[in-house]
Amino acid sequence: MATTIGHVDEVTLGGAEVHADTRSFVRKYVFSTDHKIIGIQFLIMSLIFLLLGGVLAMVIRWQLGFPKQPMPLGGVLPETMAPGGVVLPEFYNSLVTMHGTFMVFFAIMPLLVGVFGNYLIPLKIGAPDMAFPRINMASFWIAVPAGFLMLAGFFVEGGHAAAGWTSYAPLSERSDLSGVSMGQILWCISLIVLGLSSILGSFNYITTIINMRAPGMWWFRLPLSIWSLFVTAILVLLAMPILSGAIIMLLFDQTIGTHFFGPAQGGQPLLWQHLFWFFGHPEVYILILPAMGMASDIIANGARKPVFGYTSMVLAILGIGVLGWGVWGHHMFMSGMNPTLGTSFMISTMLIAVPSAIKVFNWLGTMWMGNIRFHVPMLHAIAFVSMFTIGGLSGIFMAATPVDIYIHDTYFIVAHLHYVLFGGSLFAIFAAVTFWYPKMFGRMMSPFWGRVHFFLTFIFYNLVFFPMHNLGLHGHMRRIYDPTQYDFLKPVQPINELISISAFLLFATQLIFATNFIVSWFKGAKAPENPWEDNGLEWTVPSPPPHGNFVSVPHVYRAPYEYSSPFVTEDFLPQNRELPEGVPSAAPHS
């Protein structure tokens, strides 16, 4: 609340922005209001949860690949989870629940929105910081206790939540059905707290993008990463409160005896599903849109070419943002809701395939006739396009309601969601982390180890998740502790083994990324201002940028992807570079 001499806490003004930062270590790096530091704080927190989510996946894969066998290092787990290192069924249900919960809420979402939303928005629009730096700080420091609450569930009696990350009622609200009580309650409280953090972040991002763009940064000159973060922030703003409301009702059913979702006194189990998925579908677009936006930035950079069809790309982002509200029922085709509703959701779901397809074609169009540099971010971004395509195409099977009868709640769905969330979002995150690492830390990550990590990840990733399509087509259900209980699944158990072994190798490969990340922070080659020869405003300031970002307000003269422009000799042309009188800033185009 009190201002500090020499430091402006809220910079809503133009004029001199960079100035000496004379604050203490704690004010600068712990309770920081600088969007760049907050972005890095989210990065560290999210990477830790990504690792944890991966560890949980390893235990799941151990049990699925080698059912009821003692797990290596399993002895460290308590008797309530894995006596003698053999995973218990109740622990297995918690594992699948917490893997999903950690990955969706504490890894992918904060990586895309908390890290890159925070880091990129002010820099790429030419602002000194967010509109509300102190609220930004609060957003991170509220997420931290949410994380601790979610971790705490492993240590309570009854174990952690075990009703799936989707927490369907009545299983999630009755401890007599699930065997879990405190764990489910902590799950609810943690997500309510995290929701507050997300909502605080979202209105900050929206206000900043609307009101603080540098002169010349017209709406249709915003990089696609910013367009996608803008629409994502709107989705977060409007969808998270629905989840909060639903979880509050679930929590009240669990604790004070209300009857929202329990049928005994007129409550409706399906109501939980409608509320959850009304949030949940926009949520999956929250999990992919920023990835798409950043991939666009990186592909244009790698191809040295303007994004193909920039305006359509913007319209596709907007289209996905709007249409995404009307498809939630496609998660509920088998739920018992009126079949006619199923038909209407099927139609809306088919339609939303179109804007995603547009984006894939336009990424291809960007690479076409380019002069492609295969730097590590570009490798990951290209992988993003190819893997997201598979994920998107597999979605068509489940959108077709009759086929969904067969594949719903099987491993076909698990394959689909991992192709879009890992093949899509996570590859884009690897691309983005590598790409913006020099700006964040002033050092380059090792390109050699970056390539090793990329190739091994790509290979093992596909070995893990592609066969899951086949498992699902065979009828292999989701969330089952021991597939060998079923005769019809015994023939495909070798596929489970293959997947598990590949998964262990995939996880081990991530240690390369982690090591590269940590070691480069201290020993990486010093990064120049613009190592990728990119056009974004963030590359016109030092690596890392000073507090306040820009010495003076940048002026923007052109669209974001003017690569290989005929008006200059270099193959890139930053948005704020002023050209001599009479030279066009960009080619006139639609």
Next chain:
Amino acid sequence: MSWLLPHGASTFVGEIDWLYYLILWITGIAFVLVEVLLVWFMIRYRARPGRKATYYHGNTRFEIIWTSVTAVVVVIIGVLSAGRWNRIKGRDMVPPNATPIVIHAKQFEWLVTYPGADGALGSADDFQVRSQLHLVVGQPVSVLLTSEDAIHSFFIPAFRIKQDAVPGMNIRVWFQPTEVGEYELGCAELCGLGHYRMRATVTVHSREDFDRWARDRAALSVNK
């Protein structure tokens, strides 16, 4: 590792499998097209000294063409799906001669109530069996699906049927087996500790074999 569906044995197999293979062809072609173009562009347009990218912002006509093609394709798939969906799940599509059965899902078993010799439920000759579904080949069966506790899901892969069982709701699902044999039923919705072993056997009999089984069973089991 096959993209073929396993052998199916109900009247729905024709509808569902056909649609699946159609979508497999369409998405397969799209997949090959995108990935081949991607790899080709990576090779053809890789950076080499002295090269420059073409300064090109897009082509609205191409965009309109491929957007329209995509939209038409997905609409066609949608139309083909809608009729099939209605024939399978439509609430008024249950064949009038279907044998009525009640299946009450509970943690972690399936309680199946058969109508007995009079073919009507709710009468004195009904009998109940745990986790065994016995059917007559070629005879449609109309299941009233209920749940005791959590949400379960009634899934017989070989018949291509799935339906969630929701406590507080009475949901109808019907199907018609086409081949004599032994099949399996699994629960396809996480329902607690024993979800993974909520299994039932499904036996499709000839009419005579079923009648014999039903007679023997009715004599043994306790009436509701």
Next chain:
Amino acid sequence: MAHAGALHDEDVMLPPPGREPGAGVYNEKLGMWVFLGSEVMFFTALIGTYIILRVAHPTAWKAPGVVLAVPITAINTFLLICSSVTMVKAFASVQDGNLSGLRKWLIATVLIGSTFVGVQVYEYRHLIEKGFVPSEGLYGSTFYTMTGFHGFHVTIGVICLIFVTWRAFQGRYSAKDYRGVEVIGLYWHFVDLVWIILFTIVYLI
């Protein structure tokens, strides 16, 4: 939230200077409007649930007035509306530079707002004593959840109002900078509007 010790002469009641035109209002005002969008969605989840459950199972509800005390709540509603009027008067005062008017009307708003919360708490205790508790079927579940979270939002509003009043007494607002007053006013009117909807559908229908 006022920008104390301004280093520049710009009018802080305008959008950030030297930027592309955006919403045409200063950041804090835009921020509050955007934030209220999330609050609309939150209450939509709760109120939407109520509507769905009630339409499906109307017998779970009693007729208006049988359980709930409509007269006293109607008076409470009137009070809350009055507090929006006092809030408007506080806002008008500071716009005119009438700082004593600002302080007076802010205090009035705090007092009336606190009274509203107090009456709600009193009503809750009375209902619970009568046996009408949150676990009393769908009726109790929805009543307490909707009005409880509304009351929670009013309480947060009162706390913020106290904070703004204190700052007013510190002389932080003037005709040149009354952002904090305007922004809390927006929130307060929103909370009032939600109550009018709730009162209608919970108490009168």
